[in-house]
Amino acid sequence: MFDRTARPCASALGAMSKPAELAEVLWPGDISTDFADEVVSILLQRGYCKVRAPVLEQRSMVVDMARRKASFALPHMELEEGFLGRRSRSKVAFLAESESEEPLKGCIDTMSNLADAVGLRMGRELGFEALPRLQQLLLREPLARGERSSLSPGPLSDEEVERGLVEQYVSFLRTRRLCVLYVLEAQKGCLELYPQGAKTALKVPVSAGTLVLFRSDELSYAYVQSGHDVALQGWVVSTQDQVALEGIDGDYEGLQDLYGVPRVQGQLMPIADQVNIMSAACKLPACVDSLDQNYIMYSAQTDTFIEIPLLRWDVNLYYTDNPEASPVPKSYTKHAGLLSDNDILGFDNDFFGIPEKHASSYPPCIRLGLEKCFESLQHRGYTKQSIRGQNLPLYVADIGHEFDPFFRYLEDPDTWANGRQLNLPSAGLIAYHLDLRGPAQCVDTACSSSLVSSNLLFNYLRKRPDPSVKEAISASLMTCLAHTTFIGLSGAGMLGRTGRCKSFDNSANGYARGEAITSMVWKVPDEAKDVEERLGLFVTGFVNQDGRSASLTAPNGPSQQLCVRSSLRLGGLLPQEVVCTENHGTGTALGDPIEVGSVRAVFWRNRDAPIIVTTGKSHQGHSEASAGNCGIMKIVNTIRHWTAPAQCHLQNLNAHIDDAGFPGLFPVECCNLSADERGIISGLNSFGFGGTNSRGEIWAMSRSVMRRNSDKALASVRKWEGQAQEIAVTVPCNSCGEPMHYLDGRALQGGAGTHHCTDIREDVASYETCSNCYTGAYHYRGTLA
Numbered sequence: 001m002f003d004r005t006a007r008p009c010a011s012a013l014g015a016m017s018k019p020a021e022l023a024e025v026l027w028p029g030d031i032s033t034d035f036a037d038e039v040v041s042i043l044l045q046r047g048y049c050k051v052r053a054p055v056l057e058q059r060s061m062v063v064d065m066a067r068r069k070a071s072f073a074l075p076h077m078e079l080e081e082g083f084l085g086r087r088s089r090s091k092v093a094f095l096a097e098s099e100s101e102e103p104l105k106g107c108i109d110t111m112s113n114l115a116d117a118v119g120l121r122m123g124r125e126l127g128f129e130a131l132p133r134l135q136q137l138l139l140r141e142p143l144a145r146g147e148r149s150s151l152s153p154g155p156l157s158d159e160e161v162e163r164g165l166v167e168q169y170v171s172f173l174r175t176r177r178l179c180v181l182y183v184l185e186a187q188k189g190c191l192e193l194y195p196q197g198a199k200t201a202l203k204v205p206v207s208a209g210t211l212v213l214f215r216s217d218e219l220s221y222a223y224v225q226s227g228h229d230v231a232l233q234g235w236v237v238s239t240q241d242q243v244a245l246e247g248i249d250g251d252y253e254g255l256q257d258l259y260g261v262p263r264v265q266g267q268l269m270p271i272a273d274q275v276n277i278m279s280a281a282c283k284l285p286a287c288v289d290s291l292d293q294n295y296i297m298y299s300a301q302t303d304t305f306i307e308i309p310l311l312r313w314d315v316n317l318y319y320t321d322n323p324e325a326s327p328v329p330k331s332y333t334k335h336a337g338l339l340s341d342n343d344i345l346g347f348d349n350d351f352f353g354i355p356e357k358h359a360s361s362y363p364p365c366i367r368l369g370l371e372k373c374f375e376s377l378q379h380r381g382y383t384k385q386s387i388r389g390q391n392l393p394l395y396v397a398d399i400g401h402e403f404d405p406f407f408r409y410l411e412d413p414d415t416w417a418n419g420r421q422l423n424l425p426s427a428g429l430i431a432y433h434l435d436l437r438g439p440a441q442c443v444d445t446a447c448s449s450s451l452v453s454s455n456l457l458f459n460y461l462r463k464r465p466d467p468s469v470k471e472a473i474s475a476s477l478m479t480c481l482a483h484t485t486f487i488g489l490s491g492a493g494m495l496g497r498t499g500r501c502k503s504f505d506n507s508a509n510g511y512a513r514g515e516a517i518t519s520m521v522w523k524v525p526d527e528a529k530d531v532e533e534r535l536g537l538f539v540t541g542f543v544n545q546d547g548r549s550a551s552l553t554a555p556n557g558p559s560q561q562l563c564v565r566s567s568l569r570l571g572g573l574l575p576q577e578v579v580c581t582e583n584h585g586t587g588t589a590l591g592d593p594i595e596v597g598s599v600r601a602v603f604w605r606n607r608d609a610p611i612i613v614t615t616g617k618s619h620q621g622h623s624e625a626s627a628g629n630c631g632i633m634k635i636v637n638t639i640r641h642w643t644a645p646a647q648c649h650l651q652n653l654n655a656h657i658d659d660a661g662f663p664g665l666f667p668v669e670c671c672n673l674s675a676d677e678r679g680i681i682s683g684l685n686s687f688g689f690g691g692t693n694s695r696g697e698i699w700a701m702s703r704s705v706m707r708r709n710s711d712k713a714l715a716s717v718r719k720w721e722g723q724a725q726e727i728a729v730t731v732p733c734n735s736c737g738e739p740m741h742y743l744d745g746r747a748l749q750g751g752a753g754t755h756h757c758t759d760i761r762e763d764v765a766s767y768e769t770c771s772n773c774y775t776g777a778y779h780y781r782g783t784l785a
Contacts, residue, residue, distance in 0.1 A: 024050040027211075036117040039213065043118070043178070044125060048193055048214035050204060053110070056184065058103045059208070063184055063230050065104045066139045070095055074151040076160075078780035079169050081763050083136070086194070086222040090140040091151055095232075097137055107182065108137065111211070111234060115180050118213060119236040122177060134180060134234030136172065140223075141230045161782050166757040170744050171240065173760075174767055178236035179216040183208055187227040194220045196764045220763035255531035258709050260679040262539055262699040264572045269539070269699075271525045275461045276534040277698075278471070279379035280633050281372040283517040285337040285620050291535075295637035297619060298645035299670055304337045304620045305499055305512060311341045313483035323490060331486035335499025337514030337621030338480065343368065351384070352433050357415045361408055362429075363401035365477040368517040370430050373475050376519040377434075380471070391468055393438040395457045396427040397450035397476035399625040402485055426477055438469060444625075447584070448543075450476035450518070451628025451686035451694040455541040458696075461524050470526050475519040476626035486513070492553070494588070494689075501587035501617040504596070504666055506652040511586035514621020518629040536636045536700030539681060540571025546691040553689040555591050560598035560693055564685070567695040568602070573681065575603045578611065578697065579673055580644055582631045582684035585615025586622045593656035595685060600662040609674040610665040614638075618648040628686040632698060639680045639700035643670050677705045733770035740770035747772045758782030 023042045028035050042049040056062065070093030075083050084090050100108055112133045119130035156165065183189060183206045191212055192201035206212060214221065216235060252271060262269040280291050285304035288297050308315055320330040347367040349359035359367065377387055409416045431440040443453040454474045461472055489495045496502065496510030523530060544566065546559035568575060583595055596613065603611045616634045623630055638644050646669045653659065653666065673680055679701045686694045730739035730748050740747050744757040747770040759771060760780040
């Protein structure tokens with residue numbers, strides 16, 4: 001029957017130094033619900049429960065079989081107390097339950113069935129989920145004279161720590177909930193139970209046929225044997241606590257090993273030379289409003305050209321399909337890659353603190369540029385308040401607003417004057433409203449403006465004239481609002497009559513205009529997390545001018561070649577290291593063949609795989625001032641998705657393009673990039689019709705490769721058997737809040753990249769505080785970390 005005497009709580013056990021009235025129950029035969037509930041109640045109140053098991057008729061056979069099935073040994077001295085208790089004089093043999101036979105199997109089943117019933121109910125009370133069956137099942141019996149020296153493996157070695165032996169042991173200590181001890185043979189044994197910090201113990205007499213359960217998460221123990229005591233022992237173990245992994249931490253170089261870094265002629269690019277592209281925001285035709293939508297637009301071969309709406313200008317007045325017969329100059333195209341009317345008109349002036357009547361006087365590209373600059377900074381974690389006063393350089397590619405400079409002048413001269421649009425550079429206006437304190441400047445080199453601007457910003461960040469500057473903004477503005485520009489470009493014969501950019505195609509006869517607003521935040525290497533968060537790197541670039549060439553607007557092949565070669569030379573790159581090139585590729589009959597010829601001259605030798613030649617203008621039009629930044633975003637997306645999007649409107653290659661012997665691929669379907677998993681370098685051209693040429697080389701990593709590397713690294717955290725833990729997973733200390741290893745509590749300052757568990761605290765000690773805050777004793781403190 002059950003002992004229903006008063007039961008003190010487990011915390012009172014430390015006050016008991018001699019045998020007290022014990023919590024003992026009789027085995028009822030079957031493990032009923034009432035029996036299991038009573039055992040759990042006793043465990044919760046007293047910390048242990050003693051069960052008088054039925055007489056074991058074949059006891060000697062059970063013991064002999066257990067001895068034959070196992071090989072006796074001793075744990076490492078640092079691990080001994082966790083398994084065998086204090087002052088142990090036992091040797092141990094670990095048993096495999098699956099290999100057990102009757103009658104040994106019956107004894108193990110008795111222990112495990114009781115453990116399962118009790119563990120399930122204890123878990124409900126204490127908030128854990130118990131693993132089925134007993135874990136770490138072992139047979140223990142007294143050591144013979146001289147056996148300790150022959151069986152002991154000695155202290156832990158560094159090699160064993162590296163293999164993860166301490167990880168396994170500490171994981172066991174932190175998940176054990178109940179110990180089940182089944183005494184098979186005993187003369188006059190005693191189980192001593194010690195609450196944490198107590199020097200005296202509760203002594204529980206045990207004899208043959210006694211089964212004792214005690215809370216190993218709160219009580220350490222000593223099994224005092226007399227004579228030839230033999231016992232089976234196992235533990236109820238909870239499932240491993242799930243750690244919500246928020247990311248991988250480490251130093252800059254360590255994370256580069258995981259997430260990649262540009263290699264120039266086989267050598268890692270020095271950190272001091274790197275300029276990271278951290279975030280990007282864009283507004284493009286077809287309602288493209290993010291970097292992901294940007295890639296979808298290209299990969300789906302989207303034709304974003306639409307007929308010019310009345311909001312821009314009246315096609316009925318300023319367009320003709322027969323300009324030669326028109327008595328006045330008119331545009332011979334009525335299509336362009338345009339933003340929606342809502343994009344042009346919409347603006348949250350209250351958010352930026354601009355009066356509505358002033359905001360309505362701003363050119364649409366200024367309003368959109370202000371929004372996109374803020375959005376790109378928001379992606380970096382800035383808020384409207386934290387941006388204010390930041391020393392952030394701002395470089396804006398802007399070749400004109402195409403907005404009536406006297407809009408609302410007659411209606412409201414004061415509002416017009418306060419609108420700050422007359423002769424005020426867009427960079428200054430954006431910096432004013434965002435309250436940026438770094439240098440702000442506009443760049444106008446016609447169609448190459450934004451790539452020239454990016455090159456200027458790249459060189460500014462690399463030279464670091466102001467060490468306090470860590471980040472900067474590269475933005476571009478382009479809207480097509482004025483009919484006069486279309487008429488002028490038509491008169492110069494630069495626009496295509498089909499209203500499309502038929503880049504590289506034999507029917508190409510001019511370009512189609514496009515609108516785009518872009519903003520990117522660039523950053524010098526400063527924090528390790530930059531490696532994980534960056535979109536790519538601007539590796540190198542170059543800008544030149546072709547001088548007095550054939551004409552002001554005619555492209556110059558030798559000058560273009562010099563620009564591309566100079567960019568590679570400055571970065572120390574070999575032509576064969578560039579996998580893809582984003583051409584200027586506007587779709588003019590003269591410009592495309594000259595540019596492809598320049599690319600061919602630079603990249604045709606010593607290639608193992610063809611170079612992929614692309615351009616985004618066949619999708620969205622020539623966005624002029626924004627063309628370079630659009631190209632950077634397209635390249636970053638191409639590499640991160642490891643797929644080059646197909647061209648639009650490419651049916652027959654331009655007959656003037658000399659592709660003989662040129663290992664170039666002009667994709668008409670999406671194609672995978674041919675490169676290794678260390679990242680890809682691609683280049684882009686941007687050539688202004690005034691003769692200013694610009695080139696840039698961009699490095700990025702495939703998102704799938706980064707994710708695979710990250711998953712592989714995180715998976716190594718869970719490798720226990722024969723594997724060292726490769727990644728340090730940290731959680732905040734419950735006391736000081738500083739990072740500590742989630743398993744052994746070792747304080748990890750500075751985000752250690754790797755960690756081997758080396759600390760074993762005294763039995764039943766807490767691991768919820770870091771090693772700096774923990775004041776208890778250690779069983780083992782290693783030197784590896």
